[in-house]
Amino acid sequence: MIDYIDKIPNNVDLGQDRLLQRALEHWQPAYLNWWYDMGPNESHAFEVYLRTAISVEPDGWAQFGYVRMPEYRWGIFLQPRDASRQVNFGVHKGQPAWQEVPAEYRSALRRIIVTQGDTEPASVEQQRLLGESCPSLYDLRNIFQVNVEEGRHLWAMVYLLHRYFGRDGREEAEALLERRSGDDDNPRILGAFNEPTPDWLAFFMFTFFTDRDGKFQLSALAESGFDPLARTCRFMLTEEAHHMFVGETGVSRIIQRTCEVMKEHKVRTPSDVRALGVIDLETIQKYLNFHYSVTLDLFGSDASSNAATYYTSGLKGRFDETKISDDHLLHDAQYPIFEVVNGKVVAKNVPAFTALNERLRDDYIREVQGGVDRWNRNMEKAGLSFRLKLPHKGFHRAIGNFAGHSISLEGEVLSEEAWRKHEYEWVPSPEDYQYVQSLMSGRVVELGKFANWIAPPSRGVNNQPLNFEYVRFN
């Protein structure tokens, strides 16, 4: 018998919770089976220098040490409860925050939690082969840290399902381990989580763009009137911040290296840049276009009755809801969304409570633009004129008002035929993927060494040097 109470760091009084204990006894072995099958490939004996959260206090994050990933202590943490917390928006505004699931919102809340929970194992599945082509031990350690933390996020959602949703919740928790990213018959729920992550540039783009969608979704759920969900999501945001750090600095280091080589060898054209074994800036732009656009789809339809219901019911708020100065009801407010009319992209105002997906997407776009500006500092410093740009938000979309339309990078409405002619100028072609993957044909694992296509980071993890043995292969 496993001592779950000892094994799982938690602040949910696990030792006193018979229901949860029983549920864990059934779910935890299935989770480990999933990790062995779908977690990082052939990594189970590696000892990885990982951070483990052992409490919600700031120093509870500073626990670093070598861990075999299947033995990682996937803890369950909620932000401490604020007894005075209220529902801060919607028709229940001003009531005490709910500590149990309101019966009338049971189904909607379960759907929200399952949809969020499904993304966590999905990204681990998408990234499971990347350890075989890591550019350094530093990066290998980072992807493993991201993977175990996605696993912990799954635990966080499963805790809510088990604790608050009874038999339905247990069944949903099992299904989270049964769906598979990219599987034809039983795929993950959201599109971007069924796309392959075939190489490290895609991984860094994913953690910059798609994990940031996670941040915005978690932030909106951290405003929920259902207090356990809010407190869980608040804590998850800490880990999400680290994932975005990995993504932003990863892409930045690739750009930095490319700029260094371009400057040193005075080359500009993509073929000349590629001949020197680094990733040309044009290909990086195409990856950006792809990951940005598929991530924009994750926010859902521009006008959405589900989003309106979630808001008016107090289940899912806006980004920084409590910092916004308005009535938090949105009865009379309007918000602009875009649609294609007679071959043009036009704005139209709709009731703001129906446009909450669009508003969250716009908040996200503003933040992403800041990151792209930081990437462009590399080109500025190298004296290169190339700048990365975000495409129009209608570009390459499959969900919402732009779905079914062929929109250029600049927002021009094209015929499908005209769009296809430009497709591989805008998103990576099979040859682009092949080239990028050709650079990543094996692992770079010598202490302190980095692949030629990426600059070393400026600093190591937890004040360790860059030549630290971040992963021990056994």
Add this chain to the structure above:
Amino acid sequence: MPKVIYVSSAGDSHEVDVPVGTTVMSAALQNGIDGIVAECGGVCMCSTCHVFVDEKYFDKLPPAQDTEEAVLEISAEERQPTSRLSCQIKMTDALDGLIVRMPAKQR
């Protein structure tokens, strides 16, 4: 009790009494100072509590650890020589009167 003066990007000042041992970030949140977000909760994983420390006080601070230096590289407003993360500045009596300027944006 030592004081910290928070200066917004628009130039507005707020003086706050901060108990010794409390971080400059934490005191900002407790006192409703706009301009410090602290998205990661104060564990040096994001850069949304970035501040520019007044030069008079900068040398009185213990030097930044590598982790803080790394995270400062992704700050929304480009770091300057006196940039620090306020979650990593613990108040001491020697820092009484500390002036920190907040960037125009944190994310």
